[in-house]
Amino acid sequence: MTGTIGANIRHLREQRGWSQARLAREVCRVAGLQGEPVGRQEVSRWETGKRTPREWLPFLAAALGVSAEALTAPQAPTETPLPTLADFLPEEDPLAPLSARTGRRIGAGTADDLQKRAHGLRLADDVLAGGDLMRPALRELRSAVRIYREATHTEDVGRQLLIQIVELAQIAGWIASDAGQHMEAERIYRLGLSAADKARDATLAGHLLGSLAYQRTNTGDVKEGLTMARAALVNASEAPPRARALYLDRVAWAHTQTGEAQPAMRALGEASEALAQHDGEEEPAYLYWVDAGELQVMESRVYTELRRPLRAVPLLRDVLSRYDATHTRELALYLSWLAVALADANEPEEAASTAERVITLSADVASERTSERVRVVLARLEAFKDVPEVRALLDNVA
Template sequence: MGSSLGATIRRLREERGWSQARLARETCRAAGVHGEPIGRQEISRYENGRRTPREWLPFIADALTVPVEALRTSSAPPEPPPPTLADYLPEGAPLAPLSAAQGRRVGSAAVADLQQRVHGLRLADDVIAGGDLLRPALRELRSAVKLFREGSHTEAIGRSLLQAIGELAQIAGWIASDAGQHGGAERIYRLGLSAAHTAGDATLAGNLLGSLAYQRTNTGDVREGLAMARAGLENAPEAPPRARALSFDRVAWAHTKAGEAQPAMRALNEADEALARLGDEEEPAYLYWVDAGELRVMEARVYTELRRPLRAVPLLRDVLSRYDATHTRELALYLSWLAVALADANEPEEAAITAERVISLSSDITSERTAERARVVLARLAAFQDVPEVRALLDSAT
C-alpha cells in the first residue's frame, strides 16, 4: 500500500499547489500540535513510500480535506515507479581498481592536491569557456581515475579519491557540454555518478545527475531530463540547502521546457524555501555559486521561456546590474534571455541593442552554449526585421 498511498498524497498535494513543507505545516496544524514534529523531509519519505504515515494519516487527510479512505484506496491505476539514480549508472565497473597492491601508495596529501586542482578548474570555468578548458579538464580526469585504479590506498583515502573524481567529472562534464560535446559530457557525468555512488555521497551523486538532466533538457529530451532531475532530487533528501535549491531549479527548468507552468512555479518556490534554510552548516565547496541571485536568474529564465516578459525583464536587469563582468560567458547568456524577454515585451529596439552585446561577447569565447543562445536571439528578432535597429543587426550577423 505504501507506494500507492504516497502517490495519492503527492497527487492531492500538487493539485492544491502546495509544497511538501506547506503540507507538513498544515498537517501539524490539523493535529493541533505546536512546532513541526514532522517536516518536509518526512512528507517526502511518505510520498516516496520509504515510510508509512500511520498515526499521522488522519491528520494528513484533514489537511488535504479528504476522508482517510481516499488516501488508503485510489481509483487511479498504479503508476510505474519513477527512475532512481541507479537507473543511470554506467554499465560495468569503470572505476574497478587494477593492480592496487603493486601501485603507488596514495595518501591524504595526494587527495588534498587533487581536491585543490579540482577547485581550481571549477574557478577557471567561471571565466574561461569550455572549448579552451576541455583538454586540461580531460587530462585531470584521466589522471585522477588512473591514480585511484592503479594506486594503493586505505578505504578512507579511496572514498576521498572517489569523491574528488565525482566532483572532477561534474565540472569536466559541464565543460564538455559547454564545448558542444554532449555525448562525451554524458559519459563523463555517468562516470562521476559511479564514483559518487560508490563513495556513498548522495549529495554529489544528485548534483551529477542534475547536471546530466540539465543537458538532456536543453538538448531536446525534455521528459527524460525531467525524470533525471527528479531522480537526482529524490536521491538526496538530506542534502544541504544549496544542493536542494539547485536540484529544485533543475526540476523547474525541465517543467518549463515541457510547457508545464504550474509545476515549474512550484519547483521555483521549493528552491527558495530550500535556500532559506541555509545556516552555518558545512556544505561542499562546489556549491559556492548557488545563491539568491542565481535563483533569480533561473526564475527570470522560466518567465522568459513561458513568455511572461513583464516578470522576466525586471529580474534580469536587477541581476545584470550587479553581475561580475569578468564572467563573460554567463554575462552573454543572461543578456540573451533579456534580449528575448524584451522582444516578447514588444521592445525590439532595446532587444536589438542587448542582442548586439550578446553577439559581441559570444564572438570572443569558445562556448557552444553562448553560440546557440545567440542563434535563438536572432531567430526571435526576425519577427521585427522591419525595425531599422533590428534589420541592421540581422544584416551584420549574416
C-alpha cells in the same frame, strides 16, 4: 554515417544562422506539410545522431539548399578535434583497481590536492569557456582515476579519491557540454555517477544526475530530463540546503521546457525555501556559487521561456546590474535572455541593442551555449525585421 549526417545538418544550419526550430519549419514547408510533424526536438535528435532523417533527407537537403549527397559526405576537419573520454581512460572499467597495484602508498593529502584542483577548474570555468578547458579537465580526471587504480591506500582514502573523481567528472562533464560535446559529457557524467555510487555519496550523485538532467533538457530530450531532475531530488533527500535548492532549480527548468508553468513556479518557490534554510553550516565546496542571485537568474529565465516579459525584464536587469563583467560567457547568456524578454515585451529596438552586445561578447567565447543563444535571439528578432534597428543587426550578422 549517422554522426556525419548530424554534423553536416548542424554545420549547414548554423551557416544560415537558423535555429533548430527554424530548420524544422523549413523542412515542413519544403515537404508541403501543414502543422509541424517535424519539430525542434526531432532536428536535435538528427544532429546528435540519436535518429537518422531517412525519409526526411531529400526535404532536409532542399531546405538547406544542398544535395542529399552533401548531407551524407564526410566533412573535412577544419581544426584539431576536441579530445574524448576514450582518449584519456582505459577501455575496461576505469574504476576497477588494478589486481596488482604497483603505485606508491598515498594518504588523505592526495585527495585534498585533487579537491583543490577540481575547485580550480570550477573557478576557471567562471571566466573561460568549455572549448578552452576541455583538455585540462580531462587530464585532471585521468590523473585522478589513475591514482585511484594504481596507488595503494586505505579504504577511507579510497572513498575520498572516489569523491574527487566524482567532483572532477561533474565539472569536466559541464565543460564538455559547454563545448557542445554532449555525448562525451554524458559519458563523463555517467563515469561520475558510477564513482558516486561506489563512494556511497547521495548528494554528489544527485549533483551528477541533475547536471545530466539539465543537459538532456537543453538538448531536446525534455521528458527524460525532467525524470532525471526529479530522481536527483528524491534520491538525495538528505542533501544540504544549497544542494536541494540546486536540484529544485533543475526541476523548475525541466518543467518550464515541457510548458508546465505551475509546477515550474512551485519548484522555484521550494528552491528559495531550501536556500533560506542555509545557515552557514559546512557544505561541499562545489556549492559555492549557489546563492539567491543564482536562483534569481533561473527565475528570470523561467519567466522568459514562459513568455512573461513583465516579470522577466526587471529581474534580468537587476541581475545584470550586479554581475561580474569578467564572467563573459554568463554575461552573454543572461543578456540573451534579456534580449528575448524585450522582444516579447514588444521592445524590438532595445532587444536589438541588447542582442548586439550578446553577439559581441560571444564572438571570442568557445562555448556552444552562447552560440546557441545567439541563434535563438536572432530567430526571435526575425519577427521584427521591418524595424530599422533590427534590420540593421540582421543584415550585419548575415
